[in-house]
Amino acid sequence: EADIYQTPRYLVIGTGKKITLECSQTMGHDKMYWYQQDPGMELHLIHYSYGVNSTEKGDLSSESTVSRIRTEHFPLTLESARPSHTSQYLCASSVDGSNYGYTFGSGTRLTVV
């Protein structure tokens, strides 16, 4: 079944640790996105990619980085986690073209202590 997968679902980690949030999709979508959502707040785009070796920063500044080496995989990395990074991170993908909607993963809830 075509879908978009995020791991881990929950992560509690200490300050200063390096972490990578995984996002994979089996739909062959060219476009992928990372959104950040604080509790009770709106979603903000932090990174996006239009294909392999393409990455761009979104509207909300983030200390995280992303890579797109394979079409299906779009991991997000924090080199040194801080409590201010505590949030929910949502990955999405879409077909190239303006007529298509976005498909979202279940999210990773990150807590930095």
Next chain:
Amino acid sequence: KQEVTQIPAALSVPEGENLVLNCSFTDSAIYNLQWFRQDPGKGLTSLLLIQSSQREQTSGRLNASLDKSSGRSTLYIAASQPGDSATYLCAANTDKLIFGTGTRLQVFP
């Protein structure tokens, strides 16, 4: 810069009522508009996608309308049920998806 606003921010209704959730956007040059449902602490589930050339879309008890020229979309929920309790988000697609702050809906028995 696209801005998306949703009214009301929260809604609490008894089961069986017909509901209207409103979404407005500032840049009418959208490709499409998408409505999502989000349960607490979870990801987003797509409910309806309306293309810029369409006026409305229907799925079961849900109906979404789009008036691009006035920058408005409305989600109608018929015969609401407790299982409809969630946050409803609209998002305008102008190459990137821009979200509103959502309407938190509670339907009580």
